[in-house]
Amino acid sequence: MFEIKNLTFGYSEGKNIFKNFNFTLGGNEIISVLGPSGCGKTTLIKIISGIIKNYSGSIFIDNEKIDNRINTIALIPQNYGLLKWKTVYENIELVYKIKKIKPDKEKIIKISEKLEIKNILGKYPEYISGGQKQRAAIARAFLTDPQLMLMDEPFSALDEFTREKIQNLFLKLRSEKKIPTVIITHSIEEAIFLGEKIAVFRGNENISYNMYNNNFSGCGSEKSSDYFKFYSDLKNEIKRGSDYDN
Numbered sequence: 001m002f003e004i005k006n007l008t009f010g011y012s013e014g015k016n017i018f019k020n021f022n023f024t025l026g027g028n029e030i031i032s033v034l035g036p037s038g039c040g041k042t043t044l045i046k047i048i049s050g051i052i053k054n055y056s057g058s059i060f061i062d063n064e065k066i067d068n069r070i071n072t073i074a075l076i077p078q079n080y081g082l083l084k085w086k087t088v089y090e091n092i093e094l095v096y097k098i099k100k101i102k103p104d105k106e107k108i109i110k111i112s113e114k115l116e117i118k119n120i121l122g123k124y125p126e127y128i129s130g131g132q133k134q135r136a137a138i139a140r141a142f143l144t145d146p147q148l149m150l151m152d153e154p155f156s157a158l159d160e161f162t163r164e165k166i167q168n169l170f171l172k173l174r175s176e177k178k179i180p181t182v183i184i185t186h187s188i189e190e191a192i193f194l195g196e197k198i199a200v201f202r203g204n205e206n207i208s209y210n211m212y213n214n215n216f217s218g219c220g221s222e223k224s225s226d227y228f229k230f231y232s233d234l235k236n237e238i239k240r241g242s243d244y245d246n
């Protein structure tokens with residue numbers, strides 16, 4: 001269970017992106033977050049992951065106040081967060097070094113096989129494709145056994161074919177280990193495919209949101225008229241949200 005209570009934060013005085021903002025993630029579900037560009041989605045992820053600290057309010061994991069020294073939160077940033085002077089293997093191994101524990105080579109190899117990156121473990125990030133970088137970032141995230149996984153537009157830089165493949169690999173890995181996950185995306189299709197619930201943010205000050213239950217997650221290429229109705233409801237909601245404050 002993950003909970004945000006009375007979050008208030010703004011970059012500049014007098015403009016609060018979040019004001020007494022509340023958000024709850026019940027079980028070990030995946031929640032997709034949609035919303036107009038610039039509304040504050042990345043800011044929220046930075047707050048939860050401890051990059052931004054000067055907020056007021058409380059964040060809880062399993063009813064305990066979050067402590068970034070103790071809690072393990074995996075963040076997959078938009079640019080994958082790989083160090084270019086380290087090989088893919090060394091990048092993945094870093095999670096153990098950060099936690100000051102002995103790297104589990106067997107586990108790294110095993111997850112690399114599942115994500116089909118075993119053959120590029122010795123390469124440097126600039127010599128691999130976007131899809132391979134993404135899979136390295138996913139491997140790293142799962143290895144930390146996180147209590148919460150945060151993903152910021154994780155698949156947006158990939159071509160359609162690669163995106164579908166990696167989304168499926170991600171869902172497969174995640175079905176083995178149900179970690180509460182927040183996925184920010186600007187793709188409605190992706191939000192529906194991945195999220196068990198979908199939150200649509202609105203406004204760029206004092207953000208609010210509507211939460212939808214999603215009956216279409218994981219649905220394949222066969223899309224019903226109900227799917228398209230849901231899709232257009234979400235689209236209209238995002239559009240209304242961007243008109244909100246502008």
Ligand SMILES: Nc1ncnc2c1ncn2[C@@H]1O[C@H](COP(=O)(O)OP(=O)(O)O)[C@@H](O)[C@H]1O
Pocket residue numbers: 011017035036037038039040041042043044204
């Ligand atoms: N470091 C920063 N300093 C000041 N303003 C920022 C900073 N980062 C983002 N912002 C502003 O905060 C708002 C929300 O940004 P962001 O969270 O990146 O939105 P989103 O991810 O939803 O597109 C935007 O108006 C953006 O310009």
Ligand SMILES: [Mg+2]
Pocket residue numbers: 041042043
């Ligand atoms: Mg963003």
